[in-house]
Amino acid sequence: MLKLLMVGAGGIGGYYAARLLESGHRVILTARGDHLHALASHGLKVYYEGRELIHRPEALSHQQLAAGFHPDDFDVIIIALKSTATVLVTKELGTWLRQGRVPVLSLQNGVDNEPLLADVIGTERIIGGLAVRIGGHIARPGVVEAEGVAEIVMGEWPAVGKPGSARSLLLKKLAAVFDDSGIPTTLSDNIRYELWRKLVINNGVNPLSALTGLDTRSLTHHPELSRIVYGMMAETVEASRADDVNLTQKDLHEMFELISSFNAIKTSMLIDREKGRPLELDSIAGAVLKRCTSLGIDAPYTSTIATLLKQQAS
Structure with a gap:
């Protein structure tokens, strides 16, 4: 069982979190406002192509996360926020993230998120990634709707490092975990x-x-x-x-x-x-x-x- 932090529980993060929770992994979510309140009070509900996935993961604000956990409490930190929030999350969690060595996987739109994260925690901890053929959004607080094949492509950023490195070994483990959780995953040598x-x-x-x-x-x-x-x-x-x-x-x-x-x-x-x-x-x-x-x-x-x-x- 892996322990994962999903920073951002919207259409993308909420869907992937639900699939991983369904497979028995521990996933802690971060969110804001009414969505956070609904997640903390009633849990996460995901509608996906005729299926209903319901879970009660721990949901926290960034402040609660930093106060209650160390970054290395997690096997990997996944950032599934809108790219408009990347700078803000580096300001809110940058000091906290620098306390640990845990790798950070970005599943965000655009090509500038990984450089922003690398500036804060170092290139050697960054895993580039993208969610492919998935549409998802928050239908109402605590409720996510998603559709599509919902694949993930990920790889060492900016380029593949030494074979057998901790990051490459983690990537292979993550790919197996995601695949077993119903998330088709491909590892890329050129992310x-x-x-x-x-x-x-x-x-x-x-x-x-x-x-x-x-x-x-x-x-x-x-x-x-x-x-x-x-x-x-x-x-x-x-x-x-x-x-x-x-x-x-x-x-x-x-x-x-x-x-x-x-x-x-x-x-x-x-x-x-x-x-x-x-x-x-x-x-x-x-x-x-x-x-x-x-x-x-x-x-x-x-x-x-x-x-x-x-x-x-x-």
């Missing part, structure tokens, strides 16, 4: 490549869906809007050169075919907009625009959609 490939999809559909109110299938099968999706994805491929990841036309084609094959999914950014929550625009479109600027190239699709979305949401 930065995988993070950028996901950013290609995220930048292609998230901002545009939040702007138009349309799901992924409506966007990718629309004769005009699909061209904008493809254009934003192509700009993300170009931006990857700034990080020496160097995605190719093949990656662009594969990612466009993949998102076009999905069922009609409401993107996380669209859900956030509907619920009046902060958008992950800076960590998705902003990450692309920042890198295109550094390369001296234009990104007209991403720039236009991001500008329109900011104007519409203001």
Whole structure:
């Protein structure tokens, strides 16, 4: 049995926590506000494709966590927060995290979360990761709805270290635990490549869906809007050169075919907009625009959609 800390119990963190709890692992959750109160009072309920997963894990605020636990009480700390909260969590938990040596796995959108975490606790403790083909959100406090295959891809960040290192051994153990818990998991020797490939999809559909109110299938099968999706994805491929990841036309084609094959999914950014929550625009479109600027190239699709979305949401 593993002891895991899930920082963030929203649609992604709540779903994965429920699957791990179902397999008998101890998972402690952190949350805020009404969601935290509901989790602490009534437990976690997850609706997933016809199933109902109900558990009573310990749910804490960051302050309660730091007061009651040492980081090394856990086998791994998983961060499943929106990328808009990464800086805040490093401020609230940075001092506490530095007290231990436990590895930290990021399951967040974007390519800038791992560098932010590494600045706080050191590169050698970071595990890069991404949740793939999963849609999830908090339906109401204490209740999460999720759908999709809900895979995880993870690997040593920024690159694979020495064979047999503590981090590599933990990754193999985690992959086995996740698979046994019904979470299909793949280990990657190049996690930065995988993070950028996901950013290609995220930048292609998230901002545009939040702007138009349309799901992924409506966007990718629309004769005009699909061209904008493809254009934003192509700009993300170009931006990857700034990080020496160097995605190719093949990656662009594969990612466009993949998102076009999905069922009609409401993107996380669209859900956030509907619920009046902060958008992950800076960590998705902003990450692309920042890198295109550094390369001296234009990104007209991403720039236009991001500008329109900011104007519409203001």
